Amino acid sequence: MQKDKFFREIENVNHPNEKLIKTHCSYCGMQCGMNLRVNTLTNKIVGVEPRYEWPVTVGKMCPKGVTAYQQTNHKDRILKPLIRDDSSLNGTKEGFREASWEEALTLVAKNFKELQAHYGKDSLSVFSGVSMTNEKCYLTGKFARVALGTRYIDYNGRFCMSSAAGGFLRTFGVDRGSTLPWTDIHETDCLFIAGSNTAECHPTSMFRVWAVQERGGYLIVADPRETPLARRADIHLDLRPGTDLALANGILHLLIKNGHADEQFVNQHTNGFEETKELVEQFTPAYTSMITGVSIEKIERAAEVYGKAPNAIVMFARGIEQQHKGVDNVSAYCNLALVTGKIGRPKAGVATFTGQGNGQGGREHGQKSDLLPGYRKITDPKAVEHVSKVWGINPEDMPQPGVSAYEMFELMEQKTIRGLYLLCSNPAVSAPNLNFVRNAMKNLDFMVCSDFYLSESAEFADVILPSVTWSEDEGTVTNLEGRIIKINKAQEPIGESKPDWQMQVELANLLGKGKHFDHLKTARDVAEEFRLATKGGNADYYGATWDKIDKQDGVFWPCREKEDKGTPHMFLDNKFYHSDGRAKICALPYRPPAEEPCEEYPLRLTTGRVVYHYLSGNQTRRIPFLKDMCPDPYVEVHPSTAEKYNINHDEVVKLFTRRGKAEYKVKITEAIREDTVFVPYHFGHDESINLLTIAALDPMSRMPEFKACAVEIEKLDTGKVL
Amino acid sequence: MTKRKLYLELENCIGCRSCLAACTQCGGHEQKNRNYVYDVNPLVNRQTMPLMCLHCADPACARSCPAQAIQIHETGAVLSALVEKCIGCQNCTIACPYGIPKFDEEENLMYKCDLCIDRTKDDIPPMCASVCPSNTLQWLTEEEIEMKKQSHDVGNDKWVTSMHYLEGETNVTVNLPGILQGTVKLF
Ligand code: SF4
Ligand code: SF4
Ligand code: SF4
Numbered sequence: 008m009q010k011d012k013f014f015r016e017i018e019n020v021n022h023p024n025e026k027l028i029k030t031h032c033s034y035c036g037m038q039c040g041m042n043l044r045v046n047t048l049t050n051k052i053v054g055v056e057p058r059y060e061w062p063v064t065v066g067k068m069c070p071k072g073v074t075a076y077q078q079t080n081h082k083d084r085i086l087k088p089l090i091r092d093d094s095s096l097n098g099t100k101e102g103f104r105e106a107s108w109e110e111a112l113t114l115v116a117k118n119f120k121e122l123q124a125h126y127g128k129d130s131l132s133v134f135s136g137v138s139m140t141n142e143k144c145y146l147t148g149k150f151a152r153v154a155l156g157t158r159y160i161d162y163n164g165r166f167c168m169s170s171a172a173g174g175f176l177r178t179f180g181v182d183r184g185s186t187l188p189w190t191d192i193h194e195t196d197c198l199f200i201a202g203s204n205t206a207e208c209h210p211t212s213m214f215r216v217w218a219v220q221e222r223g224g225y226l227i228v229a230d231p232r233e234t235p236l237a238r239r240a241d242i243h244l245d246l247r248p249g250t251d252l253a254l255a256n257g258i259l260h261l262l263i264k265n266g267h268a269d270e271q272f273v274n275q276h277t278n279g280f281e282e283t284k285e286l287v288e289q290f291t292p293a294y295t296s297m298i299t300g301v302s303i304e305k306i307e308r309a310a311e312v313y314g315k316a317p318n319a320i321v322m323f324a325r326g327i328e329q330q331h332k333g334v335d336n337v338s339a340y341c342n343l344a345l346v347t348g349k350i351g352r353p354k355a356g357v358a359t360f361t362g363q364g365n366g367q368g369g370r371e372h373g374q375k376s377d378l379l380p381g382y383r384k385i386t387d388p389k390a391v392e393h394v395s396k397v398w399g400i401n402p403e404d405m406p407q408p409g410v411s412a413y414e415m416f417e418l419m420e421q422k423t424i425r426g427l428y429l430l431c432s433n434p435a436v437s438a439p440n441l442n443f444v445r446n447a448m449k450n451l452d453f454m455v456c457s458d459f460y461l462s463e464s465a466e467f468a469d470v471i472l473p474s475v476t477w478s479e480d481e482g483t484v485t486n487l488e489g490r491i492i493k494i495n496k497a498q499e500p501i502g503e504s505k506p507d508w509q510m511q512v513e514l515a516n517l518l519g520k521g522k523h524f525d526h527l528k529t530a531r532d533v534a535e536e537f538r539l540a541t542k543g544g545n546a547d548y549y550g551a552t553w554d555k556i557d558k559q560d561g562v563f564w565p566c567r568e569k570e571d572k573g574t575p576h577m578f579l580d581n582k583f584y585h586s587d588g589r590a591k592i593c594a595l596p597y598r599p600p601a602e603e604p605c606e607e608y609p610l611r612l613t614t615g616r617v618v619y620h621y622l623s624g625n626q627t628r629r630i631p632f633l634k635d636m637c638p639d640p641y642v643e644v645h646p647s648t649a650e651k652y653n654i655n656h657d658e659v660v661k662l663f664t665r666r667g668k669a670e671y672k673v674k675i676t677e678a679i680r681e682d683t684v685f686v687p688y689h690f691g692h693d694e695s696i697n698l699l700t701i702a703a704l705d706p707m708s709r710m711p712e713f714k715a716c717a718v719e720i721e722k723l724d725t726g727k728v729l
Numbered sequence: 730m731t732k733r734k735l736y737l738e739l740e741n742c743i744g745c746r747s748c749l750a751a752c753t754q755c756g757g758h759e760q761k762n763r764n765y766v767y768d769v770n771p772l773v774n775r776q777t778m779p780l781m782c783l784h785c786a787d788p789a790c791a792r793s794c795p796a797q798a799i800q801i802h803e804t805g806a807v808l809s810a811l812v813e814k815c816i817g818c819q820n821c822t823i824a825c826p827y828g829i830p831k832f833d834e835e836e837n838l839m840y841k842c843d844l845c846i847d848r849t850k851d852d853i854p855p856m857c858a859s860v861c862p863s864n865t866l867q868w869l870t871e872e873e874i875e876m877k878k879q880s881h882d883v884g885n886d887k888w889v890t891s892m893h894y895l896e897g898e899t900n901v902t903v904n905l906p907g908i909l910q911g912t913v914k915l916f
Pocket of ligand 3: 782783825827
């Protein structure tokens with residue numbers, strides 16, 4: 008792998024009685040390289056040391072990464088299986104007793120069998136996550152389909168990456184989150200970043216982002232807030248939440264009108280240009296400005312700069328994706344690159360900032376309700392045949408597609424689903440419309456949760472299985488570039504905790520499906536089977552052996568053969584993955600957010616992350632430094648809005664929507680639109696902003712609209728101010 | 730002598746406070762961070778800036794110390810108070826123009842940035858500059874710093890971003906916000 012200008016030969020410090028284990032961060036899709044410091048006398052992880060030689064992040068880490076090691080030997084770790092006999096305590100932390108693995112797994116198997124005997128195979132469900140290795144993600148999909156034989160499996164990527172996936176598949180015919188390696192970013196001439204608070208959510212991208220400006224390149228940012236990224240943008244498109252599609256259409260209109268379309272590229276490598284051109288004609292700067300609230304001058308300037316840039320990268324994240332038109336937003340932004348031909352070469356392309364550590368790999372290999380390993384469709388008989396062979400099952404026994412994450416809660420409510428195996432996720436904080444979701448979980452006949460801390464979701468479980476942190480197991484993850492990398496084990500599992508793949512092998516045995524799982528004795532065994540299962544699929548990992556990953560500093564998929572070095576840049580031959588080899592330029596009519604502000608709920612609520620926390624906060628809220636830096640949620644309010652409501656900085660107010668209410672401290676800031684308020688989503692119980700968010704789902708990706716709904720503020724002491 | 734020096738480019742700061750988290754990871758820092766990150770104007774925007782010890786050539790902190798507890802390393806790093814010498818008078822915390830030295834009430838002991846002397850004595854970057862995701866904190870050679878100075882010095886009487894020293898000569902170089910003022914756009 009190439010070493011770029013940020014790379015320096017630097018020796019690591021090795022403290023006495025310590026060794027360094029090379030690995031990557033446990034949290035976001037950046038997957039920053041790090042060394043874990045392990046005490047050689049106690050064999051425990053004691054700290055972190057930068058990994059200067061990792062080409063993507065050259066030693067850099069955000070505060071989550073620096074303190075990530077503190078998860079492993081944390082006092083809150085669950086050390087033994089826990090059982091709760093008194094189901095009246097469901098929904099609380101109370102009533103759990105320690106149990107042996109044998110008792111706990113036998114109880115799980117017994118309940119699973121009974122439920123399936125009474126209510127059919129599909130009465131069980133699996134809800135998983137992608138903050139775990141490819142090997143675990145792969146085996147979880149196999150466990151659901153083979154050991155449980157249920158159709159109902161889905162995962163937390165539905166709340167994260169599914170719109171990006173849907174948009175990329177429709178536009179390019181393949182869903183690799185970035186068309187180029189991150190080491191290209193600082194060399195491009197223009198970054199157009201939409202709906203990403205990069206400085207807080209993917210901080211270690213920032214030295215490359217700033218370097219574009221230092222070279223004289225441009226930074227265009229579309230965000231309702233003046234985030235630490237937008238603060239320094241050459242052009243900040245401060246749009247209303249939920250209006251991204253209009254903005255992208257408006258920019259595309261100007262690109263075409265002003266002669267920035269690359270006709271040759273469009274003619275030879277794409278479909279759909281004419282109807283798209285016709286559709287976006289309506290999106291004049293004035294019309295676009297009316298919908299988005301962004302000034303005409305800024306829209307025109309952004310189109311001019313992106314259009315003129317020799318090379319440009321369009322990047323986006325949950326801001327545009329977590330909407331009920333998230334897939335359309337993604338395709339609309341990809342349109343910019345396709346129409347101008349700024350794709351399929353180094354330093355130009357499209358990328359999404361993957362949220363979770365393995366948000367890319369975890370969505371490719373069969374945790375999604377309709378997918379099998381290698382990004383194969385479960386509705387494709389050839390795919391079913393291939394995977395059935397690897398799994399040693401009869402193709403007729405492959406379950407049908409299930410439903411998406413949020414829809415599983417609807418089925419729990421209706422008692423279609425009665426049992427849940429939850430792992431690597433905390434939907435009691437991260438799902439939208441939480442009053443409904445928490446009730447649905449309470450409504451289950453039986454729930455087992457695997458986690459290394461007692462999460463808010465674990466409070467609904469009958470059995471809790473202690474899993475391991477990322478540092479106590481090994482395997483691969485696929486970072487936001489599409490680069491498959493290796494997570495190494497630094498310490499033995501503490502207490503009686505076990506990796507999820509091992510629990511699944513043991514449970515499969517108790518469920519009478521041992522013959523499909525028994526040969527999996529190590530994470531590497533799982534990896535070997537996993538590679539075979541992906542062979543021939545779009546996301547082909549067959550050639551990505553652990554040795555190659557080590558030697559090459561990671562392997563970009565697709566990597567089809569042992570000799571294949573992988574694919575850092577996608578589409579260099581201008582061949583896209585649709586059957587005719589062309590990419591699709593999409594004509595996308597504008598739709599407003601599902602819930603627009605009205606008299607009763609006059610403001611727009613948007614949600615997101617802070618730099619100190621990760622997802623539902625189940626991990627980061629327990630880390631002292633991170634908790635000190637951001638102990639509580641808050642609501643960001645513009646000073647003029649605060650004046651209207653007669654509320655002050657630090658005052659506690661009530662926010663409410665049609666679905667729920669919660670109280671937050673006010674943070675006054677001019678760095679937000681007057682018509683918008685923002686609350687970070689990392690907090691549990693009464694503090695969860697997802698009590699208020701709306702479950703309006705994207706028709707294709709089934710992504711809920713976390714980023715826009717209608718809200719009202721109530722001043723607490725004097726009541727509502729008119 | 731180390732080949733590199735700490736260099737700060739305040740404009741880049743994204744307020745992540747990774748520098749503070751990383752500070753605790755240096756051997757001998759006992760989980761207490763020694764520097765500061767400020768929100769410049771929190772009710773208005775998200776501009777933040779780190780405040781690090783500048784390792785003054787003639788440090789006020791050391792000069793003010795009646796017990797000679799603050800030693801200067803041969804690299805120029807102004808070290809934390811020697812445990813056996815510090816009498817806990819807190820003169821240094823008042824003397825430093827930037828309020829850098831911190832005071833541990835329980836131990837009755839001053840502690841401050843020692844530029845990760847365990848690392849920097851061998852030219853390994855200090856923890857803060859190693860992790861800083863935005864390149865606000867960098868560990869650069871004299872030549873690299875000189876190049877930075879030239880590219881960022883606008884000389885239009887409006888922006889004096891490259892400061893050789895602030896209160897006095899320092900071993901750390903600081904670039905105030907405004908570094909992009911002199912950048913020539915590519916197109
Ligand atoms: S959370 Fe993300 S940016 Fe921060 S250290 Fe971990 S991988 Fe890097
Ligand atoms: S690590 Fe760098 S960007 Fe983060 S607060 Fe410190 S100086 Fe600023
Ligand atoms: S900045 Fe303050 S603490 Fe640092 S050397 Fe100068 S006087 Fe001493």
